Amino acid sequence: MTHLHMAILLPFLLAAACRLLQKLLSRVHAGWLIIPAPALLFIYFVTRIPSVQEGHAISGRIPWIPSLGIDFTVYLDGLSLLFALLISGIGTLVVLYSIYYLDKRKELVGLFYIYLLLFMGAMLGVVLSDNMIVLYAFWELTSISSFLLIAFWHNREKSRYGALKSMVITVFGGLAMLAGFVLLYVMTGTFSIRAIIGDLSAIMGDGLFAPAMLLILLGAFTKSAQFPFHIWLPDAMEAPTPVSAYLHSATMVKAGLYLVARLSPVFSGDALWFWSVSLAGMVTLIYGSYRAMKQTDLKAMLAYSTISQLGLMMSLLGLGSASAFYSVGSQSLLYTAATMAAVFHLINHAVFKGALFMVVGIVDHETGTRDIRRLGGLMSFMPLTFSIALIGSFSMAGLPPFNGFLSKEMFFTAVLNITGMDKLNMESFAILFPVAAWIASIFTFVYSMLLLFRTFLGRKQPDKLDRKPREAPVGMLLPPIALAVLAILFGLFPNLLSYSIIEPAMAAIHPGQLVPGEHFVVTISHWHGWTTEIFMTIGVVLAGTILYKLHARLSAIREPLWTRRLTLNRTYDEGLRLLDTGSRRLTNRYMTGSIRHYLIYIFVFLIAAIGWTIFRTVDLAALHLADFAPMSLFEAVSMIVLILSVIAVPFASSRMIAIILTGTAGYMVTLFFVIFRAPDLALTQIIVETVSVTLFLLCFNHLPELKREAAALRFKLSNLLIAVGVGAAMTLLALIASSERSFESISHFFLESSYKLAGGKNVVNVILVDFRGFDTMLEILVLGIAAFGICALIRLQPGTSDKQALPANEQDNGRGKRSRTSNLAVRSNDVILKTIAKAAIVIILLFSLYMLNTGHNNPGGGFIGALMAAAALILLAMAYGRRTLRKVIPIDYRVLTALGLSVAILTGIGSFLFDAPFLSHTFGYFDIPLLGTTELATAMLFDLGVYMTVVGMTMTIILTIGRDK
Known part of the structure; x- marks a missing residue:
């Protein structure tokens, strides 16, 4: 990382620490804590003048997405130095001016300086970036930060109006500019401005040259308030005067001028x-x-x-x-x-x-x-x-x-x-x-x-x-x-x-x-x-x-x-009003509140997309169906049971039967995983089905009685057509994928490399926690968000307090004790269930830990182990009641979810300490007393994070739904 990179990052780092510094030094105006940053930046850029004057440009590069040609490349020449001096020099004077203009007793000065620093860093990023995609990112950040600054007095309607207008117009221009950058990339194969200037022959005479130019000029004209896009600037004057003196005279409005000057050698x-x-x-x-x-x-x-x-x-x-x-x-x-x-x-x-x-x-x-x-x-x-x-x-x-x-x-x-x-x-x-x-x-x-x-x-x-x-x-x-x-x-x-x-x-x-x-x-x-x-x-x-x-x-x-x-x-106001009215009418046409309608949209689009792709690209007559393995009698019987259970679901007379039939279909899929020798998938499927059936049964308590009324023929026919269409589309897709392979299967790479590169013999688990660890991290993050969302939806009902939202057995009776009037507080009196549960829970939990520990080399892993542990905890709650579960295992599962996510993320960040990319795992062999030579892999820490997150997420959902009467 070069000095130029640090110059860009300094305002962002100070913005992140601004509130903490303000709390530590509460008696000092926040401006005095901020002003050293632009002053030091100005001094730094002044010291660069002799070098740039002699023609020695300064550059630096940090890889970002090398495969797409996107790197955080910075470049300081005469043009970028001029703007950097204006940004830092005028910025220093504006901060000093704002200290006396803004009263810290009446204004949220801390937020003001956070926004100002974000803008300063973004402007430095714009003028110092050589990569067009990075420049665009900073460009839009200037629009967002200026929106926050213009709307600083957000209690004023004119401030909110001016901020929104400035962002709408400048972001619109920024998107057009991005399209122009993409066209330049299509013509040149690079996002580097210097590289494009160095090889103009690649774009001169190209049919995309003029469209790229006009799109880029649209971005420049909107940002620099050129007619007729100037209308945002007068309304932006509702911002505090320090903002106007900085953004609208010396910096933001000059960004378009910078872009035109920078790309003048190209166009x-x-x-x-x-x-x-x-x-x-x-x-x-x-x-x-x-x-x-x-x-x-x-x-x-x-x-x-x-x-x-x-x-x-x-x-x-x-x-x-x-x-x-x-x-x-x-x-x-x-x-x-x-x-x-x-x-x-x-x-x-x-x-x-x-x-x-x-x-x-x-x-x-x-x-x-x-x-x-x-x-x-x-x-x-x-x-x-x-x-x-x-x-x-x-x-x-x-x-x-x-x-x-x-x-x-x-x-x-x-x-x-x-x-x-x-x-x-x-x-x-x-x-x-x-x-x-x-x-x-x-x-x-x-x-x-x-x-x-x-x-x-x-x-x-x-x-x-x-x-x-x-x-x-x-x-x-x-x-x-x-x-x-x-x-x-x-x-x-x-x-x-x-x-x-x-x-x-x-x-x-x-x-x-x-x-x-x-x-x-x-x-x-x-x-x-x-x-x-x-x-x-x-x-x-x-x-x-x-x-x-x-x-x-x-x-x-x-x-x-x-x-x-x-x-x-x-014209702007009426155009915005028409867009808002039109979008609302269009949205109301398809957002009906009916889950059936939403599923129809999804499935019809799926059928159309897959069907059109197959029609355009695949010759169905040339499929090699004869190469498929013959179906055995056992497989045929299993398939028939699966099909019958699925077909029976729409005809079920009660929701309980529908849930049982759905579980039957899930368990039959588990049987196929066993037949086709996929133990990891079989274990995952059987546990997911167990937990899902439990969840269905809990939700079942909240639903009204199922009434099968005579539905219209049109209703039944549309359901039948969509069901058959989805089935046919997915069947064809599976047959095509199995019969024709345009590329060599990537499975060979994973089979050969899972042990050499990741130290694991269980290829499925190695893929989840190592090769595709980033996907897994995002998946558990989504699961955690879903769990917290469900918890919030059920517990924080509109119009009720937190205490009112809790069930009776969770409420305080005023003496520091919980009331026991809830039906859910009554424990099961099934002696057989309790007796079996005592042994089964311990066995399942121990097996869950075993699956976590051995998953890197044998069937199992953090996800499977976590679902197994959750199943054991659900069994404990069903047999002895939720209060016993809380007493025996006093864990806040929301906290457990957060801890699991933290472990997974910190494991990925730990790679940076060894100058390796995010989530780069390693392994080695160590002599451990009593255990001897043992293999240890850092992926186990990540798998532990997955385990904790999935247990926490599953139990949060189950207990949140189960606690509601």
Whole structure:
């Protein structure tokens, strides 16, 4: 495991320990316990800058599912380093800010930081993963953790609505992205992004290339809030302000930008990629900036501002992909200027937008409102906050000398460069790019001025505020001050980032645009003379100032763009409502509450699936039925008895007879296992039948009297057809499987390897506890869950307390004793049964332990032994009563089930101590006093866990059903 793996895992480990640390240090705000993690991560990634700057990427790999090409592979180059620095650096400031924003006496701060750490780890996983499947897993984890953060104030309906909307849209995009990744794998045979970039010839011209591209872009556009998928972001602003400052300005919404930048080397040579990314970004840029001017809520204004800025960066990444249409040279490097602007603005946006979100949080925290119509004149009350807002707003508006001015000028340069592109026949309408950029910049200037001046200047309105405004605490001011200082620093000294951060990121996005050994030229300055860009900026300021002055008078700016009936949000709401209504109606059609109907669905599907498969793939006339062994008279008689007992079940006059006939069929199957020399299966079947019949008899007590009424012919005929169909399908399947073998039987491997590899001569048991031990562990886990579920269903009945749910003999009579009024407390008076039971119980229990001990080499094992032990305990309860069973064997069988599961799981985990895969068993021979040389296998511990679980599960079910009157 490398340092990069640990960097990803650190937030998850701290999240797991967060509640424990909070309990140990209850007087300390949880944020102070959390803040060292992002700070240490930021320091670590800063120390990686020199190595990455020199072109030495850092990678590591942990095998996960090698057979499918899925490994936990991490890769740190210039692009992933840029995002890792933003995630950890902004994360540190956000945690510090949240310590003063969230009151630990009123908020569940422990849960808040758990969610925040989960998100931080997931984002690091996204930007550091080289394997697309691992990247997808972290991608969806960001959606889940952001859902939890947005819904942190879950008592608010708007918070729940915003959280659900964000998850629905981003998870939908994530699933589309996964489909695109699978298509890339189909084309290339690898999930490694680096491997795909290294061999682009495998996918160029493939018919799946365009579908894969569009599906991946769908995931990127939904995550980065591109039009028309942007609608989740404004509603997500119901989250606490630290969440908005972190997720929606610096990290989560940038994940889509990261994906586009990371996969640009794969798709940038295609015109569809260029147009899709560029136009989607431009439309989002203009729409977001226009909507931002209409907002009266400060966070809503910043939300649409974020949408606009994300569109700007997305369009720059699209324009930068134009360099792929040219060979390495000056013409190619001309268009990489757009990528340079995208990378630089990515940093600048995180800085000034993070500061502005924190400023809005301070205003809300100190005044009780974010409504711009109720604010004004706050500069005199909050001078430091005003200074931070001025720097952030001017930077967002693109005014010198702040960092936003530089990246905005580079944006203008990029859109002007694209007008000279002689590819893709763009000459006629390429001018639309700079025009759209200029108009959107005017809107950006206007809402930046609205945010600053309407909040901090103008007439004071203290009567409209919930509390008297004052300056925020120093701890809450420090994070936005740090970001404001960076906005000034990067504005005055932009080349601090040129070759340390920007150039390595560009090299990662355009790996094929440089001659080996050379670097991109990254020089950023305020003045380049009287260029077209500077005149565009002057025009933005002049037009923006006029529009700002007219803002209150122009209804076209203040009123909604469309009527309320024609909005994307309404389309989303109505679509979700229709899906919910339709799914409910469809579900109600087939979920009738009838077990018969559910069995019909299952059996009809089974018949159809098997029948269609046989019809399409098997020639029934070519079956080699003559090779089957002849049936002896004893086998024929046994088969006839089995068939008659099964046929008689539907005609039984009472449930008792039906249970007896069902048991008869089960015991006849046991006889066939004996005939065909399968002792393990025979033992298992006979004990299962014994326990099953007991269980049926216990349930029999709860059922109403069986009444055979004349059923309709249609009812009987449908039952007959389904029964015959299932029987015919399974018979044909068995005959086909026995007569034709397309592959060599795997039984030879198990027969030859069970002793060599697992030290066991009983192949059946070796398969269960060693070769297929993982299957067995999952099976006992399901059994344990089923036992606890049955217990909960019976004991915790709706509308009753735990005490009321217990039978009379289990209730406390107020003197510390149990009442004995229950019928079940009366013991059996069958002297013969008691006499036989005294001997039989001891013999069965001893034989059960013998089966457990010898099962690795002889017929038996933990499962068979456990069922045998359960049968003995059931016999004890039947003969002497459940109270005697509790007295003689005072065991809580639910605890026994849990202990058995723990033993099985810990046995599997123990393999890790020896650097072996999960549930890897071993064996050896040891000299033991009195016993001599004895074979010991670790699989015996696993089998013991199976034994304990099955005993506990069986007795929990039997006693729970049996105790209920």
